[in-house]
């Protein structure tokens with residue numbers, strides 16, 4: 425009798441930007457390839473395909489994830505947000521708007537990953553998470569000021585070959601300031 429081989433494919437359902445997508449994937453398919461090649465969600469970009477550039481960054485359960493290193497099968501049941509899911513209808517997310525207003529890009533290839541990362545950076549900072557640039561990491565010290573140094577450190581997993589960093593830092597700072605003003609007024 426011929427030996428039976430385990431299937432190399434699984435039927436999975438991914439929750440992306442509030443929608444459910446059912447598909448059959450090879451177990452080795454990365455989340456990035458599933459998004460781009462199978463679901464036509466091409467906003468997330470493939471830069472290095474080995475976890476070094478951040479171009480493929482998406483949010484998984486609100487946390488930043490390099491989707492080229494995440495298997496699609498492991499993302500089943502998680503809430504995935506890609507750059508396509510950030511805007512509210514025709515209204516851009518404040519981070520998107522800040523990148524647009526302040527020229528936070530040149531070629532734009534790294535931009536979707538930069539924007540997804542920045543959305544999470546602002547949340548992480550507001551929640552009091554320290555970074556390697558934070559001087560006083562005691563919980564009672566509260567969130568450090570979101571200085572350019574803090575932003576650069578927190579965004580350091582996202583590379584920009586064009587070198588648009590100066591504008592990216594300004595855009596993240598403006599979006600963070602807007603968010604804290606909105607939250608203070610609420």
Ligand code: FES
Nearest residue numbers: 471472473478492
């Ligand atoms: S493509 Fe995923 S980190 Fe570069």
Ligand code: FES
Nearest residue numbers: 530532584585586
């Ligand atoms: S804008 Fe070109 S790589 Fe960042």
